[in-house]
Amino acid sequence: MEDYYYMEELVQKIPVISICCYLFWKIIKHFVKLLDVEKDPMIVLVTGAAGIYFYDFYAHTSYLRADISVSKSLYRCQIGYALVPMIARGEMLGPDQPVILHMLDIEPAAEALNGVKMELIDAALPLLKGVVATTNVVEACTGVDIAVMVGGFPRKEGMERKDVMSKNVSIYKAQASALEEHAAENCKVLVVANPANTNALILKEYAPSIPEKNITCLTRLDHNRALGQVSEKLDIHVGNVKNVIIWGNHSSTQYPDVNHATATTDLKETPIKELVSNDQWLNTEFITTVQQRGAAIIKARKLSSALSAASSACDHIHDWVLGTPKGKWVSMGVYSDGSYGIPEGLVYSFPVTCDKGEWSIVQSLKIDEFSRAKMDATAKELIEEKSLAYSCLN
Numbered sequence: 001m002e003d004y005y006y007m008e009e010l011v012q013k014i015p016v017i018s019i020c021c022y023l024f025w026k027i028i029k030h031f032v033k034l035l036d037v038e039k040d041p042m043i044v045l046v047t048g049a050a051g052i053y054f055y056d057f058y059a060h061t062s063y064l065r066a067d068i069s070v071s072k073s074l075y076r077c078q079i080g081y082a083l084v085p086m087i088a089r090g091e092m093l094g095p096d097q098p099v100i101l102h103m104l105d106i107e108p109a110a111e112a113l114n115g116v117k118m119e120l121i122d123a124a125l126p127l128l129k130g131v132v133a134t135t136n137v138v139e140a141c142t143g144v145d146i147a148v149m150v151g152g153f154p155r156k157e158g159m160e161r162k163d164v165m166s167k168n169v170s171i172y173k174a175q176a177s178a179l180e181e182h183a184a185e186n187c188k189v190l191v192v193a194n195p196a197n198t199n200a201l202i203l204k205e206y207a208p209s210i211p212e213k214n215i216t217c218l219t220r221l222d223h224n225r226a227l228g229q230v231s232e233k234l235d236i237h238v239g240n241v242k243n244v245i246i247w248g249n250h251s252s253t254q255y256p257d258v259n260h261a262t263a264t265t266d267l268k269e270t271p272i273k274e275l276v277s278n279d280q281w282l283n284t285e286f287i288t289t290v291q292q293r294g295a296a297i298i299k300a301r302k303l304s305s306a307l308s309a310a311s312s313a314c315d316h317i318h319d320w321v322l323g324t325p326k327g328k329w330v331s332m333g334v335y336s337d338g339s340y341g342i343p344e345g346l347v348y349s350f351p352v353t354c355d356k357g358e359w360s361i362v363q364s365l366k367i368d369e370f371s372r373a374k375m376d377a378t379a380k381e382l383i384e385e386k387s388l389a390y391s392c393l394n
């Protein structure tokens with residue numbers, strides 16, 4: 001009898017229990033959502049963040065990049081200035097990832113750098129949880145999770161490659177040591193400043209405790225340029241083209257390769273070679289257009305690429321940290337492990353996929369004779385750059 005009353009009482013309480021469960025579930029969901037938004041901020045360092053070239057600081061003559069000279073009277077607002085708002089808007093680490101920006105530049109750029117900080121504050125960006133603008137390399141590197149190295153010494157008229165290399169060796173030596181000592185344990189580094197592959201190698205040399213897997217350079221801009229050229233040629237949206245490859249150096253010896261690339265049209269995936277159906281164009285004009293695109297931008301703008309470089313830097317880190325979609329690869333300058341017969345000890349651009357914050361080189365792609373020769377030629381240039389850089393060490 002007692003059991004019966006107990007059961008009846010329980011049945012009567014079912015609506016109340018259900019409502020309580022429902023409310024409890026709602027509250028939990030609300031807190032989980034709150035937790036999601038309140039991820040811990042990541043600290044992102046951008047060097048060369050003022051994006052202003054002070055020719056007085058660097059000396060006297062006009063500014064020469066990619067063999068095209070640009071008037072010395074221009075003040076430049078370049079990659080750094082384009083990049084920091086992109087990072088602060090979530091384009092690099094995602095729309096739910098708060099960030100703290102550390103911006104480093106040289107002493108003559110301190111006032112301009114502070115101006116960039118003022119603008120970031122004025123933009124009232126919800127994801128931006130703090131800004132440090134400094135000319136102190138230790139302060140800039142402290143606690144950094146992601147380092148984007150844009151600052152460097154530009155090549156000037158009359159300068160030998162060795163002179164530029166030796167300036168960059170000393171800049172990258174100092175910044176590597178500061179990163180090694182003061183950055184977060186698993187700091188990921190992207191080198192943008194030219195010569196990007198070799199600057200990354202120097203950085204690796206002077207930051208031996210940063211795992212080599214964490215030091216990369218930017219060839220995603222070249223990758224995106226190759227996607228853009230194919231999409232223009234086929235008159236299809238760039239988002240429908242995938243799996244081009246940039247092999248080698250971020251220089252005019254790089255090899256943009258479409259042998260494994262495909263495009264999706266009418267829900268069907270087809271090899272680019274088949275769609276373009278013009279090997280002559282793919283083996284000549286396409287390659288040189290991508291190789292020379294940086295110089296063409298400088299010629300047109302009288303400045304080097306900035307918005308596309310900043311956007312590609314965001315793509316690089318975004319895919320590295322958050323992963324590449326299934327079936328899709330991207331190009332990254334990474335430390336060679338000997339894959340595809342590329343000598344170990346070079347920072348060389350390979351096709352990679354990324355998962356859980358780690359990149360892996362795409363293996364077993366068929367390489368024909370034409371590609372082999374081009375891949376070896378760009379490796380040869382990197383070997384020469386490496387020996388030039390090492391001759392500047394000490």
Ligand SMILES: NC(=O)c1ccc[n+]([C@@H]2O[C@H](COP(=O)([O-])OP(=O)(O)OC[C@H]3O[C@@H](n4cnc5c(N)ncnc54)[C@H](O)[C@@H]3O)[C@@H](O)[C@H]2O)c1
Nearest residue numbers: 048050051052053078079105151152192193194218221309
């Ligand atoms: N890898 C790529 O795809 C790619 C694409 C475009 C440009 N780049 C290279 O990126 C670099 C930056 O280009 P930009 O147009 O922004 O140049 P920029 O001259 O406008 O800006 C460079 C900034 O670096 C600063 N800087 C110089 N030495 C520094 C140091 N020791 N520490 C910190 N900051 C320092 C300068 O004051 C300046 O503000 C160049 O080397 C350029 O060739 C690479």
Ligand SMILES: O=C(O)C[C@H](O)C(=O)O
Nearest residue numbers: 065066194294295304305
């Ligand atoms: O700065 C340059 O020399 C060119 C740049 O690397 C680019 O590819 O746009």
